[in-house]
Amino acid sequence: MSTYDLVILGAGPAGMTAGIYAARAGLKAVLIEKALVGGQVATTYSVENYPGFPEPIPGPELVNRMQQQLDRFGAPILMSELERIIPQNKQFLLQLNQQELICSALIIATGASPAILKVPGEGRLRGRGVSYCATCDGPLFRDEPIAVAGGGNSAVEEAVYLARFAKSVSLIHRRDALRADKYIQEMAFAEPKLHFIWDTVVEEILGGESVAGLRLRNKKTGKVSVLDISGLFIYVGLQPNTQFLTVSVPEDAGTPCPVKLDEHGFIITDRRFQTSCPGIFAAGDVLSKDVRQIANAVGEAASAAIMARKYIEQL
Numbered sequence: 244m245s246t247y248d249l250v251i252l253g254a255g256p257a258g259m260t261a262g263i264y265a266a267r268a269g270l271k272a273v274l275i276e277k278a279l280v281g282g283q284v285a286t287t288y289s290v291e292n293y294p295g296f297p298e299p300i301p302g303p304e305l306v307n308r309m310q311q312q313l314d315r316f317g318a319p320i321l322m323s324e325l326e327r328i329i330p331q332n333k334q335f336l337l338q339l340n341q342q343e344l345i346c347s348a349l350i351i352a353t354g355a356s357p358a359i360l361k362v363p364g365e366g367r368l369r370g371r372g373v374s375y376c377a378t379c380d381g382p383l384f385r386d387e388p389i390a391v392a393g394g395g396n397s398a399v400e401e402a403v404y405l406a407r408f409a410k411s412v413s414l415i416h417r418r419d420a421l422r423a424d425k426y427i428q429e430m431a432f433a434e435p436k437l438h439f440i441w442d443t444v445v446e447e448i449l450g451g452e453s454v455a456g457l458r459l460r461n462k463k464t465g466k467v468s469v470l471d472i473s474g475l476f477i478y479v480g481l482q483p484n485t486q487f488l489t490v491s492v493p494e495d496a497g498t499p500c501p502v503k504l505d506e507h508g509f510i511i512t513d514r515r516f517q518t519s520c521p522g523i524f525a526a527g528d529v530l531s532k533d534v535r536q537i538a539n540a541v542g543e544a545a546s547a548a549i550m551a552r553k554y555i556e557q558l
């Protein structure tokens with residue numbers, strides 16, 4: 244069984260930053276990633292507000308650069324899924340789907356995933372016109388009428404991106420003002436193919452084999468209408484990737500060490516980025532916090548890695 248000083252869960256910007264700091268400080272560290280190196284950034288068309296890049300940089304290219312820097316310091320990425328964390332005598336036994344590891348400290352940087360709308364038709368038509376990733380699926384809707392649900396930075400930015408391909412993009416927002424930053428709003432208002440449907444919610448996604456339309460309800464007037472579209476992109480916020488924690492510390496493990504979550508399932512830490520379980524730290528979008536940017540995710544991860552190193556030195 245392999246033994247590490249530090250295991251980092253997740254290989255998005257936060258996980259890779261923690262890996263760079265840990266490996267550069269001489270810790271034996273490994274990252275574990277179950278799906279996509281780079282996380283949400285890997286499916287972002289363009290990043291405009293990460294310092295050091297005066298021109299917009301495609302998300303996958305930013306990820307590639309971070310990974311090259313990680314490789315240079317020698318922290319490997321293991322593609323695997325964590326099933327359980329079992330605290331054992333000031334160490335943690337990690338059960339992955341195909342192997343077990345031992346480590347002295349852990350950083351959880353598993354990020355967050357797009358939230359679902361929870362309306363009829365969404366699950367059935369996922370991948371058949373319902374999408375959560377404009378970069379992945381946008382080109383499939385060339386010259387088709389499509390819609391985007393949400394009013395935050397993600398919804399508005401991705402609606403502008405989708406307008407390159409689609410015949411028209413209807414942005415459906417439940418209020419009459421966008422949550423997105425002013426700069427992003429201005430880009431959207433200047434896009435002729437983008438139309439706004441205010442004060443409206445999607446009640447049902449219609450279609451047999453693929454999306455054919457939406458049943459909408461205006462929240463102010465109560466009026467119900469049908470919008471004919473062939474694709475719906477959903478950007479209504481994020482849900483934390485912390486489901487694994489609910490099964491990771493079993494009651495029978497001897498020394499349960501629960502990681503405290505907020506009411507939405509995001510991880511609560513102290514200002515050293517340590518969770519309620521000593522030796523388990525967290526950083527990035529998985530944290531309970533107000534601002535989710537690449538810039539603050541990497542900052543938190545640098546701090547978490549330094550704090551984890553201090554914790555390991557004190558053991």
Ligand code: NAP
Nearest residue numbers: 360393394395396397398417418422478479480481534535
């Ligand atoms: P968000 O900022 O939480 O916005 C979610 C949007 O979806 C809000 O407009 C919200 O409406 C709406 N919404 C939530 N639940 C809904 C429901 N059940 N039905 C209909 N609408 C619903 O989420 P996000 O846009 O995914 O962004 C996540 C984080 O990443 C944010 O912190 C954001 O700033 C950041 N981000 C930053 C950038 C950038 O800086 N370029 C780009 C992308 C994301 P209300 O407005 O009424 O609440």
